[in-house]
Amino acid sequence: MTLEESIEAFYEAFRGVPKPRRISGCECCIAQEELDALLSVPLRQVDVGKLCSYASSTLLTVGSVADYLYLLPRIMELTCLDADWWVDMEITGRAIAETNPLEWPAKRLAALQNLLHAAINHQMVTEGLGWEIDDWICAIAKMGLDPKPYLQQLESSSSAVLSFYDQNASHLTQRKLGNAFWEPGEKGHDAVVAWFFSPTVSEIIFEAYGVRLASDKLGSG
Secondary structure, three states: OOHHHHHHHHHHHOOOOOOOOOOOEOOOOOOHHHHHHHOOOOHHHOOHHHHHHHHOOEOOOEOOHHHHHHHHHHHHHHHHHOOOOOOOHHHHHHHHHHOOHHHOOHHHHHHHHHHHHHHHHHHHHOOOOOOHHHHHHHHHHHOOOOOHHHHHHHOOOHHHHHHHHHOOHHHHOOOOOOOOOOOOOOOOHHHHHHHHOOHHHHHHHHHHHOEEEOOOOEEEO
16 A cells, blocks of 8 residues: 555545534644634645644644544645655654554554555655654654554665664664653663664664674674
């Protein structure tokens, strides 16, 4: 399934989410007129700038789970395809976690998982996007999803593994990850670290850089 196809499937899976009558929030963070504008047009026409303002603070100082789920297909579409989208994927991952995705209807959860796989694949095969893999893996873990299937997906591309490693190499000496969005003790962090130290991945790193990831430290091969 292509990225575009997975986005269409995501829209379809969420088609039954009702359109809210109103979105409320702290007016110090976002004007009510901007929130009203999110509901004044069809979902696929919601303005990227206004939606960024909402998505950057959603479920913190603005919005509710109900309106977030309504807007989520457009949020994911713009995240994947629009260069003007500036909200970090990790922030979206945190917000999705607030909706308890593991308790979603099976069709919606499957659509999310398929979209995440398609997004990772898009980054793997598109030149210049490998650095985004780090953002998405962190976001997936922040959603409360198991990152292992997405990590295994990366193993088919040495360049993708190395792009991800490059973002974390200096921190892996302490068995930590470099993304500032990781929180102490966050579920998923240790699974990602363990993946870097796995035989398959550590061999890819060694062949490229001559660096051997040991069980407790980095060493030269």
